Amino acid sequence: MSNGPLPNRVDPRKLAERGVRISGEAGVKSLPNLCQSLVDKESVIDVDLQFSVDEQRIRTVTGSASGRLFMTCQRCLEPVEVAVAAEFNLGIAASEEAAKQLPRSYDPLIVEAEEIELLPVIEEEVILSLPFDAYHDDCSIKTSFGKSEAAVEETEKPNPFSVLAQLKADNK
Template sequence: MKTRAFVPEKLDVAALAHDGASLAGEWPAVSLERLADSAAPEAPASGWPALQWRLAGEIRQPKGGKPQVWLHLTASGQVALTCQRCLKPVHEDLDIDRWIRFVDTEAEAAALDVDSDDDVLALPRHLDARELIEDELLLALPLVPRHEVCPEPLPQATEDEAPEVEERPNPFAKLAALKRRDS
């Protein structure tokens, strides 16, 4: 029996699932351009450790239904983002473990995705697994990266540096004066 060679950039998901095969590897973080763009300026993606990934295909046969194509995606890596408190690099560990179900059409995927806890996608002829993995890593990034405790104390404005706030009249003061005058 001849085994198929699977290429992550042009992956036949249906064949991977029917063979019950898996594919694994690692990529330098700098090769995932959109992820590398999120890097802290002081800690570029070229200095990050390689990102590990694994894809495993599976066919599931539900009772009374047609066979389903599933893809199990796992990926992990470490990125350096800018802390939103101190503006220094903060290292974040990313770990992804997702099951993705593939269906025949976009309409079917949209209908099933609403009710499913798992991701549902339309089955493409060839899938760019690198792009899919990068998408999942981007979704795993924290919305507001920050240290638990910043390495340096945050800068505090002293009284000499504090901007002067001019006293503005209360906009309701005139209304209060009118009310007092009427009563």
């Protein structure tokens, strides 16, 4: 078991054969594609990965990655804290053809060379767990007139068909 900074490169097949567990933190700064969706680049992701071989002799990577990240609120455009939790259930495959043979319960991790970079794998799973649109639960947006959206909805709006109602009443 490893605990601390995550290794940059690993050989997942060898780790699976040995039943190695890797735990550590990944700084968001080292995940450039994830950074594009975030406001704060100082956050960290806690990662726990278990490499193993299942009963069908498939090498697997299971585990989780979680953390608290800051995205832009889609209502007020201010930072909002978002909890992310990604679950890993990867089956290691040597090629696209081998990946097609994996059971549906596994997402394929194609490893053509001996080693892979670990952080991009984690980054992809975390990106998939991000909410589509982040917003504060108690966010009140300001309209161009300076009133909150809730206040605008509460004001009485004139009925555009009230003129027709008067015409109908006049015809009776």
